[in-house]
Structure formats: structure tokens, C-alpha cells
Amino acid sequence: MERHDALFIGGGWAEPQGDDHITVVSASTEEVIGRVPEASEADVDAAVAAARGAFDDPGGWPDWEPARRADAMERLADALDRRKDRIARLVSAQNGMPVAIAEQLEGVFPSVVLRYYADLVRTAALEERRPGLMGGTTLVRRRPAGVVAAIVPWNYPQTLASFKIAPALAAGCTMVVKPSPETVLDAYALAEAVMEAELPPGVLNIVPGGREVGRYMITHPRIDKVAFTGSTAAGREIAETCGRLLRPVTLELGGKSAAIVLDDADLGATMENIFGATLLNNGQTCYLGTRVLAPRSRYAEVVEAFSAFAGSLQVGDALDAATQIGPMASARQRDRVESYIGKGRSEGARVTVGGGRPSGLDKGWFVEPTVFADVDNAFTIAQEEIFGPVLSVIPYGDVDEAVAIANDTDYGLGGSVWTSDHERGVQVACRVHTGTIGINGYLPDPTAPFGGVKASGIGRELGPEGLAAYQQNQSVYL
Structure with a gap:
């Protein structure tokens, strides 16, 4: 059985501030295969504070040159590659994904997405000057959206996490990621990879938990953007909340294709x-x-x-x-x-x-x-x-x-x-x-926008459009 007693917050292992745990059961055998802490609201507060500090501190992650962020992302991709077999088996054991598929997708696709966005951000224009119609020129700047709350489902936990992590990190955002309680063990392999890649403390934090933890994250006053993949019913609730808060949100929801x-x-x-x-x-x-x-x-x-x-x-x-x-x-x-x-x-x-x-x-x-x-x-x-x-x-x-x-x-x-x-x-x-x-x-x-219309969601992940979802535009009139 794989057991963990800490949460990944602020670049290292943090003692949880609550007493609740998530028990992980094998989908194939119904046997207990793991146990991890369940994050409390206080743990979410700590994770958001760490992400906020990594974003707001002068010289922090959003102020790094894009090429420097890309280098860090490639180190993270390399670290994930070294764990790909373990990640694939952990995902399969938890959610029932056939391991032959997990080895192709959960073990490989996240690093592919990270490398794609690392390459993209090296060449993407973050500023452009546009000739105006009022006698001047406008400097259009693309700045990171801020601190992102990312909620990941259980069906493709690492792949769908990468859909959010890669463009957010490339844009200069910092993150609090909540994996689903059904698939939390692989999130610890991700945390180990983040540490090995030496991402700055607080850039990426992981807080396992259920719906209540997710609700608390979404409404947290220090969160700037929400990214969610899951059911349409949950997506509607999140959309209502973000609409009330005027908080940008990307929703990848259900389908009946x-x-x-x-x-x-x-x-x-x-x-x-x-x-x-x-x-x-x-x-x-x-x-x-x-x-x-x-x-x-x-x-x-x-x-x-x-x-x-x-x-x-x-x-x-x-x-x-x-x-x-x-x-x-x-x-x-x-x-x-x-x-x-x-x-x-x-x-x-x-x-x-x-x-x-x-x-x-x-x-x-x-x-x-x-x-x-x-x-x-x-x-x-x-x-x-x-x-x-x-x-x-x-x-x-x-x-x-x-x-x-x-x-x-x-x-x-x-x-x-x-x-x-x-x-x-x-x-x-x-x-x-x-x-x-x-x-x-x-x-x-990875190069093409992915997402739905109607009840299948709002916004797009992957492609340059996925990077734009984690950026805000600022116009400077010259």
C-alpha cells in the first residue's frame, strides 16, 4: 500500500492542518492500495498563499524570461518521463484504465504537452505595437492571468492536469491543483517531479480533496482564474460561481458525441x-x-x-x-x-x-x-x-x-x-x-484547440488558444 502523510505546498512537503484522509481503492480488486491526507480549508489557504507569493513577489515566476520558464518546464517533462511507468501503473490501479493505454497516454502525453508549450512560449510574442486610428500607437501586452485553481477529474488525471499546468506555467501563472479523490496517488509522483525540476516554491501546489475542497478553492478571494474538467452538472455550478465573482473560467465538460x-x-x-x-x-x-x-x-x-x-x-x-x-x-x-x-x-x-x-x-x-x-x-x-x-x-x-x-x-x-x-x-x-x-x-x-460547445463547456485547452486562456491583455496607448 502506498501511504503519504503530507501535502505538497510551497515547494515541499507540508504537514496537513486537518485530520481527514482519502482511502484509495483498486478499481480492479476493490482492495485498499493507498492513503493520503485530504486537504482542509486551512490547507487550501496555505497553498493559495504560496501560489500568491510566487506570483506577486518581485522577480518571481511571472517575471522570469519566457525562455527560462521553458527550461524549467522541460526539466519537469524530463522528471515526469523518468516516472512514466510508475505513473501509468498508479493510474491504472486507481481508476481501471487498461495499463497498455495508460502507458501511452498518462505516462507519455503530459511531458509532450509540457514540451509543446515550452517551445511555444519561447517564440510567442508577448507584446506588439499596433498603429492606431486616433493618431497614436498602442502597445498590447499579454500578461499572466494570475493564480489559477485547477480541478482535475479522475478519468485522465495526469493528461488533463497537463492541459492546465503546461499553458499556465508557460504564461507565467502559478497554480493550486486539486486532483480527484479517486486518483490521488499519481499526484504525488507529479509533486516529486516538480521538486526534481526545481520549480520555484509555490509555483505549483497540490491539495487532494473532494467537492467541498473544490468549492472552497473556486470561491477563494485570492484566486484569479479557474480551470475545470468534469461533469456538466458541476460545470454549471462553477460557471454560476465564477460569473458572480467575475472570475475567468475554462470549463471542459461532458459529451454525447x-x-x-x-x-x-x-x-x-x-x-x-x-x-x-x-x-x-x-x-x-x-x-x-x-x-x-x-x-x-x-x-x-x-x-x-x-x-x-x-x-x-x-x-x-x-x-x-x-x-x-x-x-x-x-x-x-x-x-x-x-x-x-x-x-x-x-x-x-x-x-x-x-x-x-x-x-x-x-x-x-x-x-x-x-x-x-x-x-x-x-x-x-x-x-x-x-x-x-x-x-x-x-x-x-x-x-x-x-x-x-x-x-x-x-x-x-x-x-x-x-x-x-x-x-x-x-x-x-x-x-x-x-x-x-x-x-x-x-x-x-497538443497543437490544436480542444473543447466543446453548448453543454460541453466554455473556452479551449491546448494549442496557442490554450496559452491565451491563461493570459490577460493590457493596452498601453502611446
Whole structure:
């Protein structure tokens, strides 16, 4: 069991000011695998004060030359690389992510994002002079937003933390990061990497905790900006709070994306990519295309192909390299997924594969990969985010109807189009009202803005746009 007794505040290990702890349980075995302190409001105060000092003190982090900050970020990337295998296994043990996926994403992607923003900030213009229309010139300055409260979810704890940490550090912000109570052990590996990289004390602080700790952080009077990834329900509450406080906020929220299979799609050639776009990380991924839209002319074929593929996936312990589908992150999440499977059945959808718990796995929060056929887009399972390995195959007549169904949702985060005609796929993709969409695959890239429309969020992460989210503009009229 991995046990920690301190919090990472002010560049080192700080004794917690409360007595509460977070007990970490393996999603695969239901065994206790860790214990860490749960931050109190007093601990949050200390972390914010440390971040505030690192930001406000003359000569502090925001006053460093961008190249010097970039050097520190690259040291942090190197330190994370040295811990990538440990981080991947910790994440898998906690949230059930198959370790083969964790090694590719949680172990590697954070350092890639850090290096991208380190390179970007070396060349990004922080000032520009614009000729005015009133007889003068304006100096436009891009300054760091300040102290950032970053709240990270459990499904991709290190990857989604890097979406916030990398651009914020590049911009010159300092941070208080709150990992989810389901995934706190990997946060200690991050803290060790920060210490090894010799980031100045207070630049990045970590306070594990639940919703109450998050609420306190968001409303803290010395916080300048909030960055949150999580559910739409929680995002609405945070948006209301930040709106009242006039506090900038970036929200990356839920999704119910469509995977549009066109009538010329070669399913056999693209099924491996379809897995990454529809079932990655046990279906616990916000952008997945869990609504599979199939032409009526090929509906039975598409249902059969997805059912056969889902049924062939290896379900098992997340730490087994052969596992393709691991457990849900918690018993509560498994209950949620199972309740939606029940709703699908009650509304008249037909289960073609899965629909229960896998045999032979008596421990762990497992759900079989499940495919529903005969789904109407108005069904609950087609409108609400399930966050599990459950796909709904919905028929359509022509492309116009497919686009209309894809857009008939409260969400707009991801999506995909599957076709043998690339240009046709692009044309269809551009008609879908969503923040991101892929052609014959889906994989976010650090260079491109990631985020949603409608109930899927506000603002963008990644790309130059992600850096701009942590900057404030100042105009100096000359």
C-alpha cells in the first residue's frame, strides 16, 4: 500500500492542518492500495498563499524570461518521463484504465504537452505595437492571468492536469491543483517531479480533496482564474460561481458525441481506430462517439460489426497488459452505468452484446462492453452521458438526417466521420456542431484547440488558444 502523510505546498512537503484522509481503492480488486491526507480549508489557504507569493513577489515566476520558464518546464517533462511507468501503473490501479493505454497516454502525453508549450512560449510574442486610428500607437501586452485553481477529474488525471499546468506555467501563472479523490496517488509522483525540476516554491501546489475542497478553492478571494474538467452538472455550478465573482473560467465538460458511419465506410479497415473513438478507457472518456449513426441501407451490418468487435474485447484487471476493457473507476460509477443499461432496455432498445457483468470477475467494478440496437435518438441512452462501455447504434436515411441527429443533443465536444472518401468526410464533419471532430479516427493533438460547445463547456485547452486562456491583455496607448 502506498501511504503519504503530507501535502505538497510551497515547494515541499507540508504537514496537513486537518485530520481527514482519502482511502484509495483498486478499481480492479476493490482492495485498499493507498492513503493520503485530504486537504482542509486551512490547507487550501496555505497553498493559495504560496501560489500568491510566487506570483506577486518581485522577480518571481511571472517575471522570469519566457525562455527560462521553458527550461524549467522541460526539466519537469524530463522528471515526469523518468516516472512514466510508475505513473501509468498508479493510474491504472486507481481508476481501471487498461495499463497498455495508460502507458501511452498518462505516462507519455503530459511531458509532450509540457514540451509543446515550452517551445511555444519561447517564440510567442508577448507584446506588439499596433498603429492606431486616433493618431497614436498602442502597445498590447499579454500578461499572466494570475493564480489559477485547477480541478482535475479522475478519468485522465495526469493528461488533463497537463492541459492546465503546461499553458499556465508557460504564461507565467502559478497554480493550486486539486486532483480527484479517486486518483490521488499519481499526484504525488507529479509533486516529486516538480521538486526534481526545481520549480520555484509555490509555483505549483497540490491539495487532494473532494467537492467541498473544490468549492472552497473556486470561491477563494485570492484566486484569479479557474480551470475545470468534469461533469456538466458541476460545470454549471462553477460557471454560476465564477460569473458572480467575475472570475475567468475554462470549463471542459461532458459529451454525447456522434460517430457517423457513412454508406461507403470500410469498417474492417478502421475498426481499430473506431475503438479509440468510441470505447477508449472503458468508455470513461468525455469526447467518445457513443452514438453510432448508421445508414439504414447498412444498419444490420453496422450493428453486427460493432457487436462482434465489442464482444471480442478482452475484459480484465487493469494492470494486465492484455486487458482492453478494465473496470469502472468506482462502485458508484458502475451503478450509474448499469442504471443506464436498464433504462435502455425499458425504453425498447435491444442489447446485441453485453448488458451485464462479465463472468469470472467477482472482484472489481466491471461492466461488459454493451451495444444497443434499435435506438431512437430521443431515448435516454442516446441523450445522456453514460461514461461507460455502452454504445447506441441509431439508424439514419441520408446524410442530412445523419447531421441533424448528430446535432440533436445538448452536447458538442467530440465526434467522428467514417468514410472511404476523405473530402466527403470533411464536408460532413464541418456540418456537425461540435468543438472537435475526426475523420476515420479521433485523437486530440497538443497543437490544436480542444473543447466543446453548448453543454460541453466554455473556452479551449491546448494549442496557442490554450496559452491565451491563461493570459490577460493590457493596452498601453502611446
